[in-house]
Amino acid sequence: MSDSTVQTAARWSARLRAEDCTEDDRRRFTAWLDEHPRHREVFALMSGVWASSATLAHGRSRPVTASRRTVLAGGIGLAASLFGLPGAPAEAMVLRTATGERRRCVLPGGADLLLDTQSMLILPPAGAPGQAWLPGGRIALSLPGGGAPLRLATPTGTLTSPAGQFDIGVLPDGVTATVLAGLLTAFPASGAAPITIGSGTRLILRTGQAPCIDHPRLDDLIAWRTGRVVFRDTPLSMAIMEMNRYSEQKMEITSPVVGALRISGLYHTGNMAGFARALTHLLPVRIEGTHTLRIVKL
Structure with missing residues (x-):
């Protein structure tokens, strides 16, 4: 999906929640939805960044998203600046990398995030509950214990965990998630029963296929990090x-x-x-x- 579509969907998600959202705003939003079927799909996924019941968080009392200073210092572009209106979420963070780039971002609370080349991770606006969303690419994520659990939406399922180390990538037709330490539970988008895997285990969820669980060579799997x-x-x-x-x-x-x-x-x-x-x-x-x-x- 294009960055511009993601950015526009993010802006509409914020605008529709603003206290001064007008009927004209809603009409223009409806017109944008009708321009292309992909707009509805991306908006539905983007809305989940705000609307789900959990958040990607690592502190007990403060919402976790990388600060603007942290993101810029790490060289990761802030791709979705939303409308800074009273009563509306201030911004969603879209962390992304270009071809050939790898970027590390240390989130408040100590969570360590590494994005592989051509990757995008969307974090909820500060102060707003919601799940993170990985629409494409690959990440390495290390979550310290003691915080709110990970809740990460992907094209073929939602991944949750209280703490651990993970390697997660989006495939052309699904997602692959490997646990290096800890436990991870996947809720397939197909509605199938949740699947929990532990250290050294990989889960692959592909559209229209049964889940695949194996035990890959971890050194090979994480070689991209170096x-x-x-x-x-x-x-x-x-x-x-x-x-x-x-x-x-x-x-x-x-x-x-x-x-x-x-x-x-x-x-x-x-x-x-x-x-x-x-x-x-x-x-x-x-x-x-x-x-x-x-x-x-x-």
Whole structure:
């Protein structure tokens, strides 16, 4: 989804809660909803940031969202400044990263958050109850004990936990959540029974599929945090998809035969030229092109 749609939905969520919201405001909001079906979907998700029964919080008495100073100091853009009107939520925080970026933000109360490249996390406005929302990307989250529980909305379910360490990512058709320490409970959007997993366990929720639980290599899973990626007999098509996330220069598979080739090893994210050279040594392929690197079978 586009950042502009998210920002507009955030502004409308705040505006409709303002004490001086007018009938004209409501008419313009209805017109915006009718412009595209996606507007309704994004607005419904954004409204959950304010309207749910819990919040992403880490202190006993103060609501937790990164302060404006904290966000700017960390280099993470504040993408949704809302209407600062009496009686309305002041702002929602949209923490996001661009291609090739990783950003760390220490939230009040000691929670440590790391956003991977091309990620977006939306936190409720200060003082407003609501769940956080992860519409895309991947995060590493460390929650200290003693605070309000995590409640994180994703495209295929809501994740909750009182404390722990987690690696959470949005897939093209679902979400993956791994517990490094503590416990995590998932409430699938399908309405299926809640699922609780513990340390060393990964849960994958995909649209239209049964939940998948496994025990991945944790060192491989968290390699992205230090700018690396690990492949173990991975189809080249999947490896290219992962590497492309970290670089403005893209690689392209020229045929299903090339995409089915397998690759293993540890590689540095963002170093597309080095990865391309490695492919020519490890696989029967050559590289063509400059801006977009095309992988052609020999």
